[in-house]
Amino acid sequence: MSPHAAETRKGAADRLRDIESVTEAGLARLSVDDLLVELLDRVRAILDADTAVVLLLDEPTRQLVATAATGIEEEVYQGMRIPLGRGFAGRVAAGKQPVTIHDVQDADVVNPLLRQKGVRSLLGVPLLVGDRLLGVLHVGTLTPRHFGEADVDLLQMVADRVALATQAHLSETERRAAVLLQRRLLPEGMPQVPGLEVAFRYIAGGEGDVGGDWYDMFTLPSGWVCMTVGDVVGRGLRAASVMGRLRSAVRAYALATRSDPAAILDRIDRMLRHFEPDEMATAVLALLEPSFERLHVSLAGHPAPVVATGAGPATLVDVPVDPPLGVAPPLSRRATTVDLPPGAVVCLYSDGLVERRGVPLDARLERLRQAVTVRAVEDVCTTVMVQLVGDDRPTDDVALLTVRRLDPPSAEPLELAVPAVASSLRDIRAAVKRWLTTIDARPEDVMDVLLAVGEATSNVVEHAYGPKGGLVHVRLELQRPDVVVTVRDDGHWRSPRGRNRGRGTHIIHAVTDEFTTDRRSNGTELVIRRRLGQAGSHS
Amino acid sequence: MTTAVVDVTVDDRSVGIAVSGEVDLANAATVEDQIVAAITNQVASVSVDLSAVDYMDSAGMRILFALASRLAGLQIAFEVVAPFGSSARRLVEVSGLALLVALRPPMDRAAG
Numbered sequence A: 001m002s003p004h005a006a007e008t009r010k011g012a013a014d015r016l017r018d019i020e021s022v023t024e025a026g027l028a029r030l031s032v033d034d035l036l037v038e039l040l041d042r043v044r045a046i047l048d049a050d051t052a053v054v055l056l057l058d059e060p061t062r063q064l065v066a067t068a069a070t071g072i073e074e075e076v077y078q079g080m081r082i083p084l085g086r087g088f089a090g091r092v093a094a095g096k097q098p099v100t101i102h103d104v105q106d107a108d109v110v111n112p113l114l115r116q117k118g119v120r121s122l123l124g125v126p127l128l129v130g131d132r133l134l135g136v137l138h139v140g141t142l143t144p145r146h147f148g149e150a151d152v153d154l155l156q157m158v159a160d161r162v163a164l165a166t167q168a169h170l171s172e173t174e175r176r177a178a179v180l181l182q183r184r185l186l187p188e189g190m191p192q193v194p195g196l197e198v199a200f201r202y203i204a205g206g207e208g209d210v211g212g213d214w215y216d217m218f219t220l221p222s223g224w225v226c227m228t229v230g231d232v233v234g235r236g237l238r239a240a241s242v243m244g245r246l247r248s249a250v251r252a253y254a255l256a257t258r259s260d261p262a263a264i265l266d267r268i269d270r271m272l273r274h275f276e277p278d279e280m281a282t283a284v285l286a287l288l289e290p291s292f293e294r295l296h297v298s299l300a301g302h303p304a305p306v307v308a309t310g311a312g313p314a315t316l317v318d319v320p321v322d323p324p325l326g327v328a329p330p331l332s333r334r335a336t337t338v339d340l341p342p343g344a345v346v347c348l349y350s351d352g353l354v355e356r357r358g359v360p361l362d363a364r365l366e367r368l369r370q371a372v373t374v375r376a377v378e379d380v381c382t383t384v385m386v387q388l389v390g391d392d393r394p395t396d397d398v399a400l401l402t403v404r405r406l407d408p409p410s411a412e413p414l415e416l417a418v419p420a421v422a423s424s425l426r427d428i429r430a431a432v433k434r435w436l437t438t439i440d441a442r443p444e445d446v447m448d449v450l451l452a453v454g455e456a457t458s459n460v461v462e463h464a465y466g467p468k469g470g471l472v473h474v475r476l477e478l479q480r481p482d483v484v485v486t487v488r489d490d491g492h493w494r495s496p497r498g499r500n501r502g503r504g505t506h507i508i509h510a511v512t513d514e515f516t517t518d519r520r521s522n523g524t525e526l527v528i529r530r531r532l533g534q535a536g537s538h539s
Numbered sequence B: 001m002t003t004a005v006v007d008v009t010v011d012d013r014s015v016g017i018a019v020s021g022e023v024d025l026a027n028a029a030t031v032e033d034q035i036v037a038a039i040t041n042q043v044a045s046v047s048v049d050l051s052a053v054d055y056m057d058s059a060g061m062r063i064l065f066a067l068a069s070r071l072a073g074l075q076i077a078f079e080v081v082a083p084f085g086s087s088a089r090r091l092v093e094v095s096g097l098a099l100l101v102a103l104r105p106p107m108d109r110a111a112g
Helices: A012-023 A025-029 A032-047 A087-095 A112-117 A149-185 A236-256 A261-275 A361-371 A377-388 A422-438 A443-463 A503-511 B028-037 B058-074 B087-095
Strands: A051-058 A063-070 A081-083 A099-101 A121-129 A132-141 A196-203 A211-219 A225-235 A281-288 A294-300 A306-308 A336-339 A345-349 A398-405 A414-419 A471-479 A482-489 A514-520 A523-531 B004-011 B014-023 B045-056 B077-081 B102-104
Touching (some): A032 A051, A032 A149, A121 A149, A132 A149, A196 A377, A225 A236, A225 A398, A443 A523, A443 B058
Antiparallel strands (some): A121 A132, A225 A281, A281 A294, A471 A482
């Protein structure tokens, strides 16, 4: 037996003091990091060891990561990682049993730091909470030593203490992180879109454990408005982070994909199945045309939006429900188009709003349908929450997004920036048309301004950029009694090619009152002025 | 994507081509192909009806200018139909096409 062995060196009184020193209640006040270092220092002193290390299991990689160390701090500084099952710490973890090594020279030790440091003997114990492995605690000596049963018992006692503190800390950290993450990942506010009124409600359900519901609304440079509500299956930090990625993905794909909600959901679906095959989510995606006249809706395992137009009671949008995201093999997703007259209200919501244990879904949907009427969106949200949540604390997250198409819109300038490609022209016209109706332009004015904008933007599409492409910027401003249109690009203009070209500028001249072109090295700007209510002078 | 429908009616040696929807840079080539395909060498007169056009710009006019010059070379009569007050008529007028082709309103209104 080694002269260093604890049982030969210490009496029962010492042992008791040792135990007290590692179970002292005062330690509970320390943060986990400080607690780990303090316990490691104490255990090193008690066991007369030279090094002491805590490695925690990183679940996703199945590796042990050095988290706290004394006597061999480099392990932490260098972020040492040991695969489960390999080397000394890996064996302790894999077997969930104490392991002693009398002499490192003869043993399977993967960590080069132990050899470099001159560590000769090792004792390692698992960090366990119940049957769940959190990591490994090990001590080492620079002189050869036989660790006895009492050493193992004492170290295991410290390990249990470390495990409990770490577990509590991790779950608290995870819970806080999830709450924080969810808060940061959800939109901080809703975009101000002239002509639309928006309100939302979000309730984190359950026992303070966040779920994966999300809602979002954003405008696209093409003038389309995208709205979405979704629900990642599961709870906690994991669901919250997947939710964040999905929300970003919806934005990215909406920006890059033609304005079709089914096509966007299809890409999200593929993304999820490829990168996160274990995750599943439901979502509703609704795209509002730049004219605000039609809403395109696609569902992925999600309840249909409610639309109230004022003509009769509100209805659930009649759209087929395609499978949730992340589950099904490729399929052709479907979208439905709904007319949205001025004043109409649209409600998107997560299933947490309509699902209640013991109540048929249809009854809940019926209740929701009755709660949605044509009026201010804040009122709609309030009524819906009163009717469907009431004083019954939701067990699941509840997300509710309500949008109303206003009829008397403002005369804020219209700003668009869209890819200079032919397929953008139709969207530009739709946005311009809507804006012109908001300023009460007469049909003749609408016709001529549309034509002028159409010609100016077509010119940019054809002549401003090379194959690399670029953006066309359109701005319409009301300067009574004129509408001032600015069409700008950042390209290098080249002269029209082919026959029957160059007629566009002639047409712009013919249908407007003033037309100037400012051609610079870094782009061209066309400013067109059209007096309202004077079409007669031109035709 | 911009969409237009091209309807062709053949009556003996005259061809009626009714365009509806929108015509811009995005679909002008498709519309041109459809119009040209409707006109055989045996045809004596062509009428393009723009009454149901919601939007057309110089991309659409290019089709009609090209058609006008080719039909003139083939000695095929060419007329364009557009109602008074319509955006298509305005475009035919301001683009100068009205100087090259016969422009008339649809039959049911022509009397008035």
